[in-house]
Amino acid sequence: MDYVAINPNVSSDDNTALTEAVIPEVQDVLRLNVVFQADAIKALLNQAGAPFWQANRPGVLVWLVEQSGGQQRIINAELAPQFYNALNQAAEARGVPLIQPLLDLEELNQIGAADLWDLSIPVIDSASQRYDNGAVLVGKFSQAYDKSWFGQWMLLYRGDRQIEHYRDTELADFFIQGSDLVADRLAADYAVAVNQTQRNNNLTIKFSGIKDHTDYLALSEYLRQVPALKAIQLSHIDGKHCYFSLEGSDDIDQVRALIELNDRLVPSRDDSRDSYLSNQLHYQWLDRS
Numbered sequence: 027m028d029y030v031a032i033n034p035n036v037s038s039d040d041n042t043a044l045t046e047a048v049i050p051e052v053q054d055v056l057r058l059n060v061v062f063q064a065d066a067i068k069a070l071l072n073q074a075g076a077p078f079w080q081a082n083r084p085g086v087l088v089w090l091v092e093q094s095g096g097q098q099r100i101i102n103a104e105l106a107p108q109f110y111n112a113l114n115q116a117a118e119a120r121g122v123p124l125i126q127p128l129l130d131l132e133e134l135n136q137i138g139a140a141d142l143w144d145l146s147i148p149v150i151d152s153a154s155q156r157y158d159n160g161a162v163l164v165g166k167f168s169q170a171y172d173k174s175w176f177g178q179w180m181l182l183y184r185g186d187r188q189i190e191h192y193r194d195t196e197l198a199d200f201f202i203q204g205s206d207l208v209a210d211r212l213a214a215d216y217a218v219a220v221n222q223t224q225r226n227n228n229l230t231i232k233f234s235g236i237k238d239h240t241d242y243l244a245l246s247e248y249l250r251q252v253p254a255l256k257a258i259q260l261s262h263i264d265g266k267h268c269y270f271s272l273e274g275s276d277d278i279d280q281v282r283a284l285i286e287l288n289d290r291l292v293p294s295r296d297d298s299r300d301s302y303l304s305n306q307l308h309y310q311w312l313d314r315s
Contacts, residue, residue, distance in 0.1 A: 077218060079121045079217055082216075082239070082242075083160070083239065084123075084160020084239040085123045085158070086117075086122055086124055086159060086160065086162070086163050086208050087124075087126075087154050087157050087162045087163070088113065088124050088125065088126060088164075088165065089127060089150065089154075089163070089165070090106075090109065090110065090113070091139050091166045092106065092166075092167060092168065093166070093167075098139035098142075100134075100138075102126045103126055104129075109197075109201075112201045113204065115201075116198070116202045116205040116206075117208070117209075120205050120206065120209035121209065122208050122212070125157055125158075127157070133153060133156075136149075137150065137153035145164060145166075145189075150164060150182070151182070154182075160243075161181060161184075161211075161212065162183075163179065163204060164179070164182070165177060165180075165204050174193065175192070175195070176191075176192060177191075177193075178191050179192070179203065181207055181211060184243065188211065190203060190207055215243070215246060216260075218260050218263075228271035228305070229271065229273075229278065229281065229305045229306070229307070230269060230270070231258070231270045231285070231309070232306065232308045233245060233267065233270070233291070233310075233311055234266060234310050234311065235266060235312065236268050236311055242263075242268060244290075245268065245291075246260070248288050249270070252284050252287075254284055255272065255281070255285075258271070259273075278305075285307070290311055290312045291309045291311060291312070293307075293308070293309060294310045
């Protein structure tokens, strides 16, 4: 089931998504197991205009470094499960898939705790290349004498760097901050929110041959660079097909011409020149690897 990218305002009165509710009794403790229909949940999110994740989204590589007693150490789920589990729980709540580093000898010879604490981007980029990730999140934290926590997050995504600072009494909130930082940034590219009215009025453009998130990012980057296509929005992803919608596109021939300026985009064989009658276009993304 897809995760909600941004908390929706969905009515609690609608029980059509509920398929099963069981309350087993285990040693005088009641536990409620609830099962929902994924399609019904998606329908409710669309009705509320709430963005939600598609299944096809990149993983986020997370580097964590803790400073305690003047010593710094890189941590993962094996070395410090209490910290990593708190981060993983916050990430799961936002639907962000995490990748943790192996921290084997080869890796530790390439990157050290001081590199992460200093946010050394060249070293971090180099060490991150062994993983198939769409973004890199670096978190560093330490506890002060007054028992409060301070830390910093750095997100590396598509050539940009974003930094947020933290100082508070609850370490769990630090991990929530990091998860929110990633989710909010990736939602702009991978979360969709389409209501039925928009779907009926907009021009739908289908792009086939999108094999992975690298292809998707290259395609979306090109579309956003074209001024006349700035209003284009991702509708949904279905396997190797991406569907975009463009509102207020009166001149479909102009849209065709702009799209076909990219030599990696060619009209699909089943894309008839009369397709404007149904407000749909279909293009094939060519593999240049």
